[in-house]
Structures are given as C-alpha cells and as structure tokens.
Amino acid sequence: MMAIATHAMIESRDLPLPPRDARLAEMLARWHAARRSDPLLLRADVTFEAMLPMVGHVDLVDVLPAGSASRFVFRLVCTARETRDGFVVRATGDIRPAALARATEADFAACVTAAAPVLREVTLGDGARTVRFFRLILPYAERRGDATPSFLADCLVDEPGVRELLADPSFRNGAG
16 A cells, blocks of 8 residues: 655754764765865866765755855756756756755755755655655855855665655645
8 A cells, every 4th residue: 555645844953073974974074085175176076986975875966146046056967866857956946845955955054054065864754654864065165265065966875775766756846
C-alpha cells in the first residue's frame, strides 16, 4: 500500500564543527588549509581537485546581492540528488516544496552572514516517512581580501531515501 503525504515537514538545525562524516570533515579541513590567513577562500579555488572528496555531492551556488529576486542561484546541482520528472533547480526559489526552499535559503543566508562554514542537519518528512541529510556550506569570495561571500559550495551527505522523497510529486507539491 502506498502512503499519501499529507504534509511536508522540513527542519534544519545547526550542528557543531567539525563534521562527524569523514568526507565533510575532509572538505572543511581542505577549505581551512587553502585559505591560510585570508578571511575566505577565493572562488577561483573551487576546482574539481579541491572538491574531489565530494564530487557528485556538491552544489555550487552564486550569492547575489540582498534584495535580488533570486538571492541564491545554482551554478551546478550535484549529481547525487538528481531530481526526476525534468524538475530543474536554477535558484533556491525553484526548490519544492516551498518550505524546503525557505529552509535552504535560511541555511545559505546563515553562511553568508557568518562568512564562515556552516554545518546543518536537514530532516524531511511526509507524514509516512522521515529522512535526513547533512549539509556543509563553505563560503568563497570573488577577490582576495573580500570578507563577504559571493559563492557557496554546498556539500551534501544523504541518508537512504532522501532522493526518493525529494522526487516524490506528493512531497514536492505538498503544503509548505
């Protein structure tokens, strides 16, 4: 019997750094080592080699000025979270359900405000199942010495069932 989602539940909470997950911990260590004494790592430092531990699990996001219609625009959406049915995410506002879009925007905004790495645990539910994923958000600057992020690397570690729930039309179109 197939469960029908009655609502979309999304919760995002802060976790302490460093991450417990080895891949996320390695990404954070690489970020710290590469930035040296600069407040932020440079956007030009976001290379395939730099992202190697998280290839297939990282979103790259442009940060637009506050007040922009879409503040966070995806340059690359990780392959580990491909959505089905042709749904393409171009900006956080395209994420469904809307409550997940708001939570993602809040997580990204927290990283921009802190101008420092942020680790979040995101729990998703549809009334019949609950899944979670972990998100390490790393800020990058356009120019050396900039203290305000212009680019984010969103490193994701999914537990089983996350992709299936996100692809489920009843969840994506659920209340929220």
